[in-house]
Amino acid sequence: MIYQINMKFKTPTSTVLYSIEETIKAYRRLSQKNISEVIPDITVDQALILIVINQNDKTQSEIADLVFKDYASMTRIVNLMVSKDYLDKTVDAEDKRKTKLTITEKGKRVIKKLKPMITKNRETALAGVSEEEMLQLFNILQKITKNCQSNTH
Amino acid sequence: MIYQINMKFKTPTSTVLYSIEETIKAYRRLSQKNISEVIPDITVDQALILIVINQNDKTQSEIADLVFKDYASMTRIVNLMVSKDYLDKTVDAEDKRKTKLTITEKGKRVIKKLKPMITKNRETALAGVSEEEMLQLFNILQKITKNCQSNTH
DNA sequence: TATTTTTGTTTGATATATCAAATAAATATG
DNA sequence: CATATTTATTTGATATATCAAACAAAAATA
Numbered sequence: 001m002i003y004q005i006n007m008k009f010k011t012p013t014s015t016v017l018y019s020i021e022e023t024i025k026a027y028r029r030l031s032q033k034n035i036s037e038v039i040p041d042i043t044v045d046q047a048l049i050l051i052v053i054n055q056n057d058k059t060q061s062e063i064a065d066l067v068f069k070d071y072a073s074m075t076r077i078v079n080l081m082v083s084k085d086y087l088d089k090t091v092d093a094e095d096k097r098k099t100k101l102t103i104t105e106k107g108k109r110v111i112k113k114l115k116p117m118i119t120k121n122r123e124t125a126l127a128g129v130s131e132e133e134m135l136q137l138f139n140i141l142q143k144i145t146k147n148c149q150s151n152t153h
Numbered sequence: 154m155i156y157q158i159n160m161k162f163k164t165p166t167s168t169v170l171y172s173i174e175e176t177i178k179a180y181r182r183l184s185q186k187n188i189s190e191v192i193p194d195i196t197v198d199q200a201l202i203l204i205v206i207n208q209n210d211k212t213q214s215e216i217a218d219l220v221f222k223d224y225a226s227m228t229r230i231v232n233l234m235v236s237k238d239y240l241d242k243t244v245d246a247e248d249k250r251k252t253k254l255t256i257t258e259k260g261k262r263v264i265k266k267l268k269p270m271i272t273k274n275r276e277t278a279l280a281g282v283s284e285e286e287m288l289q290l291f292n293i294l295q296k297i298t299k300n301c302q303s304n305t306h
Numbered sequence: 307t308a309t310t311t312t313t314g315t316t317t318g319a320t321a322t323a324t325c326a327a328a329t330a331a332a333t334a335t336g
Numbered sequence: 337c338a339t340a341t342t343t344a345t346t347t348g349a350t351a352t353a354t355c356a357a358a359c360a361a362a363a364a365t366a
Contacts (some may be wrong), residue, residue: 007314012201012220013206015275016287016294020177023294026301027170027322031306043351048165054212055164066166068178073352075316080351095312097361107278122168124304125297134169140290141169141176142277143173144334150178152186168336196321203340214344230348250331257342270319293347 011079017144025077028153031121038117039110043070046081047114054111060099173294184274191270192263198222199234200267206240207264213252231267239263 012018031044039047045067053065064074078101081087086107092098103111127135165171184197192200198220205219217227229253234240240258245251256264279287 007155010272010275012204012271014155016290017177017275017278019291019298020173020180022171022175022221023226023298023301024173024303026298027173029302029324030285030305045352048366051165066329069352070354071315072317072354076352079316087238095314099315116278119163122163122170125170125300127300129293129296136286136289137169138172140282140286141172143282145172145176145179147278147280148176148183152179152183198322209359212344222322223324225324225343225347229322248332248344253346 008049027121027125028032030117030124034117034121035114038113041084042110048102049074049077050081050086050107050111050120051114054103054108059092060101063101067080081107108114109132162182170297177225178264180278181214184271187270189273194237195239195263196265198230201237201272202230203234203239203256203260203264204271206265208238208254208262212245213254216254234260 014117015039031047035042035044035047042050048067049063049069053063056063056066057067060074060078061071064071069077078087078099082089085104088102088103088104090100092100129137162261170280182195184200188195188197188200195203201220202222206216209216211219213227213231214224217224222230224245231242231252235242237256241255241257243255245253274283282290
């Protein structure tokens with residue numbers, strides 16, 4: 001497909017935003033396939049959340065913000081991960097509204113297995129993309145994100 | 154957030170792929186909000202599919218490929234759109250396996266109302282992004298997409 | 307202190323994503 | 337021609353997305 005610059009009416013499928021969707025779906029498909037080879041019963045989202053919790057001592061909603069999850073989604077994903085014995089969920093003693101999330105022993109073993117695969121997925125996806133290109137990509141994406149956010153409310 | 158180049162272990166949240174997720178979610182949120190103002194009972198995906206069907210005389214799966222939808226998802230989305238009287242669904246006379254999708258009169262009126270809003274959403278999202286940047290973005294994204302696809306196969 | 311507001315999380319309802327399995331029609335093959 | 341294979345779509349099961357409403361605990365206010 002060719003990116004069209006000079007069109008009076010840009011069709012949905014000729015827009016960069018369409019390309020962004022395409023890319024993220026391709027990447028998620030690759031990730032899920034490779035993650036399933038290592039740990040069959042975990043999803044891409046669960047894997048990401050597991051690693052982010054491991055690196056950040058934060059409440060459930062703070063983790064949700066980090067991984068761009070809705071709080072309702074987060075509740076459900078966390079409950080699934082608790083039932084699979086990847087996470088422990090307890091109420092915060094200081095503030096009983098808050099939820100403490102900790103990684104179980106099983107969760108820690110899973111993280112060890114996952115990390116190399118996640119690194120590999122990134123390397124696969126970004127093969128041949130220079131540091132300069134990544135920086136360009138990052139900056140343009142941030143610009144678009146800010147445009148959207150400042151107009152969403 | 155700052156994009157980190159020189160880290161031995163890149164955390165999930167410091168990767169461009171994370172930025173891509175962030176951007177697409179912000180854009181979808183903006184789109185849904187503005188589309189709902191014009192047509193309250195339509196989703197971003199349904200709006201996209203309506204317009205793509207309008208511009209392409211193709212079967213259900215071909216449309217699904219165009220909008221990156223799984224065939225199973227497509228079946229369900231189309232059924233919802235039929236029940237809302239946006240689409241008519243009939244079996245192809247030549248090949249009874251295939252599905253013909255046509256826009257209803259209501260669907261056509263909805264498209265007319267949607268188009269300006271969709272154009273506006275794109276303009277909002279891409280404000281201040283030069284043609285050169287869009288081309289860069291497009292090319293980098295295509296590279297990543299191909300990397301992922303050739304490894305998912 | 308009693309009441310109101312805010313904060314963190316959950317639940318319900320509906321839409322979409324994904325994989326596997328099922329179906330029916332069309333095509334290929336022996 | 338009968339059977340096997342392929343193609344287009346559907347269905348089932350489970351995960352996630354999103355909005356609105358509910359809830360309980362904490363904080364602010366009268």
